[in-house]
Amino acid sequence: MSENTPTRCGVVAVIGAPNAGKSTLVNQLVGQKVAITSAKAQTTRARMLGIALHHEAQIVLVDTPGIFSPRRKLDRAMVTAAWDGTEAADAILLLVDPVKQRRHELDPLIEAVARRPERKILVLNKVDKAKKEPLLALAQELGEKVEFSEVFFVSALSGDGVFEMKEALVGMMPEAEWMYPEDQVSDASERLLAAEITREQLYRQLHEELPYDSAVRPESYTERADGSVEIRQQLVIGKASQKPIVLGKGGSRIKAIGEAARAELSEILGRKVHLFLHVRVEENWDESREMYEEMGLDWKG
Numbered sequence: 001m002s003e004n005t006p007t008r009c010g011v012v013a014v015i016g017a018p019n020a021g022k023s024t025l026v027n028q029l030v031g032q033k034v035a036i037t038s039a040k041a042q043t044t045r046a047r048m049l050g051i052a053l054h055h056e057a058q059i060v061l062v063d064t065p066g067i068f069s070p071r072r073k074l075d076r077a078m079v080t081a082a083w084d085g086t087e088a089a090d091a092i093l094l095l096v097d098p099v100k101q102r103r104h105e106l107d108p109l110i111e112a113v114a115r116r117p118e119r120k121i122l123v124l125n126k127v128d129k130a131k132k133e134p135l136l137a138l139a140q141e142l143g144e145k146v147e148f149s150e151v152f153f154v155s156a157l158s159g160d161g162v163f164e165m166k167e168a169l170v171g172m173m174p175e176a177e178w179m180y181p182e183d184q185v186s187d188a189s190e191r192l193l194a195a196e197i198t199r200e201q202l203y204r205q206l207h208e209e210l211p212y213d214s215a216v217r218p219e220s221y222t223e224r225a226d227g228s229v230e231i232r233q234q235l236v237i238g239k240a241s242q243k244p245i246v247l248g249k250g251g252s253r254i255k256a257i258g259e260a261a262r263a264e265l266s267e268i269l270g271r272k273v274h275l276f277l278h279v280r281v282e283e284n285w286d287e288s289r290e291m292y293e294e295m296g297l298d299w300k301g
């Protein structure tokens with residue numbers, strides 16, 4: 001970057017139906033993992049920032065929970081967090097999975113986006129799985145409903161088309177000082193990220209067996225004198241009957257979850273990690289204010 005080039009900085013809110021690939025795209029744009037992903041819908045619970053740098057621009061990406069029709073209190077808090085994430089954005093990026101469109105969730109979203117005053121960008125994801133003609137037809141259909149200033153076709157998973165999109169995003173960012181230090185990639189604390197990494201493993205390893213209502217509560221995060229870090233977390237489940245599923249035979253499942261999370265965390269943190277997990281049954285954890293605050297969601301009584 002030349003010294004005379006003015007810096008740019010802006011906020012892009014990434015919205016879309018559950019499972020569209022929002023977290024995968026944010027990670028790809030940032031160039032490292034800042035948000036967890038899974039095949040399970042509604043993995044992202046709170047608003048998370050991923051901070052991408054490209055040329056003179058700092059692009060602050062708001063990874064929102066998927067927007068869907070809320071039924072439970074937890075769902076309502078997630079949808080509120082999603083829309084809050086779009087406040088004060090310089091652009092709204094609507095991400096769509098062209099194969100599994102989830103129209104019942106996508107259609108209300110399209111209507112809401114159409115009414116927003118911000119610049120709007122359409123990104124059709126998962127092009128690795130989609131056929132060309134339906135993809136173009138979908139872009140045209142959505143383009144008739146919302147005034148998008150740009151349309152991109154990408155694979156967030158493989159990175160195809162993401163570089164070109166990043167180049168284009170730079171030009172959309174207003175001239176401004178960077179909001180975050182150059183080396184900051186996310187606004188999540190290491191403590192929260194650690195809990196999220198464990199939750200990702202919990203979903204990956206038990207996705208069919210364990211219903212959606214489970215959570216990981218950070219208990220302690222202590223730096224040891226030798227430079228390593230000791231992390232304690234609770235795996236919170238809603239029913240005692242789920243406990244044997246999480247533990248597995250002779251504790252083998254929880255051990256595998258802990259081992260995979262520990263390995264990934266040591267890599268991300270660049271140091272040795274000691275991870276201790278234990279299961280806790282809390283029937284109404286999704287009605288607890290403390291849990292909401294730990295997940296970065298607002299509690300609305």
Ligand SMILES: Nc1nc2c(ncn2[C@@H]2O[C@H](COP(=O)(O)OP(=O)(O)OP(=O)(O)O)[C@@H](O)[C@H]2O)c(=O)[nH]1
Nearest residue numbers: 019020021022023024037038042043044066156157
């Ligand atoms: N084939 C393919 N799969 C993808 C692509 N992008 C994301 N996925 C997969 O789609 C699933 C959902 O991805 P996420 O990034 O967790 O989706 P999300 O929109 O953040 O989901 P929520 O947290 O439910 O809102 C994961 O299994 C991803 O690996 C892509 O470009 N191609």
